[in-house]
Amino acid sequence: MLTANNITFAVGQKRLIEDISVSFGPGKLHLLIGPNGAGKSTLIKVLARLLRPQNGSIHYEGVDIRDAREADLAKHRAVLSQAIEVAFPLTVREVVMMGRYPHFGGRPGPADESIVDEVMAHFDVTEFSARDYQTLSGGERQRVNFARVLGQLWRDGHENRSQDGSSRPTCRYLFLDEPLTFLDIRHQIDFMKKVREFTNLPDVVTVGVVHDLNLATRFADQLVLLDGGRVIAHGAPAVVLTQDNIRKVFTVEPTFIPAKHSAMHIIFD
Amino acid sequence: MLIALAVLTLLVLAASIRYGAIDFSVAQISHALTSLYPGQPEPTLDQRIFLELRLPRAIMCLLVGASLGVGGTLMQALFRNPIVEPSLVGTSSGAAFGSALFFVLGGVLHIGTSLFALPVAACMGGVLSTYLVFLLARSREDGRASIVMLLLTGLAVNALFMSSIGFLQYLARDPQARSITFWSLGTLSGASWKAVEIVSISTVAGALIALRYAKQLNALMIGEEEATYLGVNVNRLKWIILSVNVVIVAVATAFTGVISFVGLIVPHILRMIGGADNRYLIVASALTGATLLTLADLLARIVVRPAELPIGIVTSAVGVPVFILLLRRRQYVF
Numbered sequence: 001m002l003t004a005n006n007i008t009f010a011v012g013q014k015r016l017i018e019d020i021s022v023s024f025g026p027g028k029l030h031l032l033i034g035p036n037g038a039g040k041s042t043l044i045k046v047l048a049r050l051l052r053p054q055n056g057s058i059h060y061e062g063v064d065i066r067d068a069r070e071a072d073l074a075k076h077r078a079v080l081s082q083a084i085e086v087a088f089p090l091t092v093r094e095v096v097m098m099g100r101y102p103h104f105g106g107r108p109g110p111a112d113e114s115i116v117d118e119v120m121a122h123f124d125v126t127e128f129s130a131r132d133y134q135t136l137s138g139g140e141r142q143r144v145n146f147a148r149v150l151g152q153l154w155r156d157g158h159e160n161r162s163q164d165g166s167s168r169p170t171c172r173y174l175f176l177d178e179p180l181t182f183l184d185i186r187h188q189i190d191f192m193k194k195v196r197e198f199t200n201l202p203d204v205v206t207v208g209v210v211h212d213l214n215l216a217t218r219f220a221d222q223l224v225l226l227d228g229g230r231v232i233a234h235g236a237p238a239v240v241l242t243q244d245n246i247r248k249v250f251t252v253e254p255t256f257i258p259a260k261h262s263a264m265h266i267i268f269d
Numbered sequence: 270m271l272i273a274l275a276v277l278t279l280l281v282l283a284a285s286i287r288y289g290a291i292d293f294s295v296a297q298i299s300h301a302l303t304s305l306y307p308g309q310p311e312p313t314l315d316q317r318i319f320l321e322l323r324l325p326r327a328i329m330c331l332l333v334g335a336s337l338g339v340g341g342t343l344m345q346a347l348f349r350n351p352i353v354e355p356s357l358v359g360t361s362s363g364a365a366f367g368s369a370l371f372f373v374l375g376g377v378l379h380i381g382t383s384l385f386a387l388p389v390a391a392c393m394g395g396v397l398s399t400y401l402v403f404l405l406a407r408s409r410e411d412g413r414a415s416i417v418m419l420l421l422t423g424l425a426v427n428a429l430f431m432s433s434i435g436f437l438q439y440l441a442r443d444p445q446a447r448s449i450t451f452w453s454l455g456t457l458s459g460a461s462w463k464a465v466e467i468v469s470i471s472t473v474a475g476a477l478i479a480l481r482y483a484k485q486l487n488a489l490m491i492g493e494e495e496a497t498y499l500g501v502n503v504n505r506l507k508w509i510i511l512s513v514n515v516v517i518v519a520v521a522t523a524f525t526g527v528i529s530f531v532g533l534i535v536p537h538i539l540r541m542i543g544g545a546d547n548r549y550l551i552v553a554s555a556l557t558g559a560t561l562l563t564l565a566d567l568l569a570r571i572v573v574r575p576a577e578l579p580i581g582i583v584t585s586a587v588g589v590p591v592f593i594l595l596l597r598r599r600q601y602v603f
Binding site: 081098106 | 349484492495497500548
């Protein structure tokens with residue numbers, strides 16, 4: 001469980017997010033939506049403790065993370081950003097292995113090696129294993145990074161698959177900052193399905209930013225609509241994406257049509 | 270891989286202690302070494318030349334080469350860019366200026382030029398110039414230094430400190446002036462056992478600390494934000510690595526003067542053969558830096574023997590074309 005209380009983050013005089021209080025429970029997919037400059041990325045960075053808010057507090061399972069050590073936080077909090085550039089020639093496997101860095105001291109152990117194998121297979125990047133990351137396309141890179149980020153949160157195979165919630169260690173927190181940017185439509189859907197699947201685990205809290213309202217509607221359990229650094233609406237997609245809200249926040253005119261896999265499909269005029 | 274590099278280092282070391290202004294045979298070397306044991310006859314003149322000049326110089330060369338190699342690796346990892354090295358961001362020239370100033374003032378004010386105070390003065394010069402480069406290269410908008418600004422500012426600050434050394438030379442009386450030239454060109458001819466002691470402490474300690482942070486430096490390769498998400502305290506890491514770098518480079522420079530381009534070329538060659546993992550790169554660049562500088566020193570001693578060239582001239586002659594070649598390859602992000 002992640003709770004944020006009255007958080008405000010400002011750069012100079014400009015408040016990027018203002019007095020936001022939200023909580024995100026495990027096992028559900030939470031997506032942030034809103035127009036450019038609404039504060040979505042800032043909120044993700046504040047929740048993941050890259051940025052420290054001037055006001056308010058953030059708790060992971062009741063523990064304030066303000067003064068948590070980076071190294072401790074990294075064991076159960078991972079963030080997928082967009083467009084990651086690597087400065088030097090690194091193999092794909094080396095990049096994925098970085099996800100395990102918080103979990104070992106000097107050299108990776110056998111468990112780390114097998115987790116890397118597993119996540120690479122899961123994201124279909126095993127064939128790139130020895131390739132130089134710099135030679136991959138944008139979409140391929142994004143898959144490699146998703147493998148890295150999930151590798152960071154991966155617990156051993158058994159724990160990952162158990163859905164019964166019998167053993168519940170501390171929650172794992174996954175943040176996604178516009179992860180779909182470089183993906184084609186097939187990989188966007190594939191990607192969201194994998195996020196969905198991972199989030200179904202009883203101890204995973206996932207909060208992401210997605211621009212495509214239809215993808216958001218289809219995959220999210222909860223949407224948070226932001227505008228001007230404030231929360232406009234929070235709840236199930238059908239509750240948040242009303243005609244009024246879309247008109248007010250995005251200043252476009254929506255038409256709703258029924259959809260097969262989703263609560264609704266939105267067309268914009 | 271690392272073992273092969275270590276063997277290569279030892280081979281080059283062996284060549285370096287044999288050849289020079291005068292050549293020593295293996296028998297002479299072993300006699301000289303055994304004369305150190307108690308109860309042996311006093312060393313002859315040749316043996317003393319070997320023990321007091323050749324050997325400390327060879328070991329100094331290894332240490333300084335290792336320092337510069339590791340310094341280059343650290344700078345490149347820190348700036349996520351393969352074309353920076355300590356002499357390009359001002360550290361070396363500042364350290365040389367610190368040493369020269371201390372040397373001249375020590376002479377004028379009769380402070381005495383203690384071997385321990387010299388590296389301290391060099392570190393102060395190195396810190397000053399490095400800080401100056403970063404301060405001036407920082408852009409107004411986001412507070413970060415772009416690599417082009419960094420290189421250009423480094424160029425300017427280097428010129429400033431080099432001409433300051435020239436000015437000191439102009440002021441100084443003749444015998445001093447000759448020693449000052451040495452800091453701007455770089456040479457190992459002043460090596461002594463005392464200097465070896467001091468440089469070995471900074472080199473070994475610096476390399477060990479760097480190795481401890483190698484994994485964190487790896488994480489930095491995918492960006493500062495990402496490194497933070499992987500549990501790295503990025504600001505702390507930057508401070509530690511920059512400090513280690515200034516100390517190892519400045520202490521080496523205090524005794525040998527400015528030796529450019531070793532720190533640039535070494536990590537480069539190693540990345541091409543063994544990849545970019547800093548855990549490997551730090552150890553390998555210490556070994557390769559030692560090997561390359563020893564080769565350069567050997568060359569400096571043999572080409573015009575019995576005289577010798579300043580080693581800085583040799584490394585620049587080899588390093589400048591490589592640097593230009595690297596700049597012209599477009600795969601680097603500026």
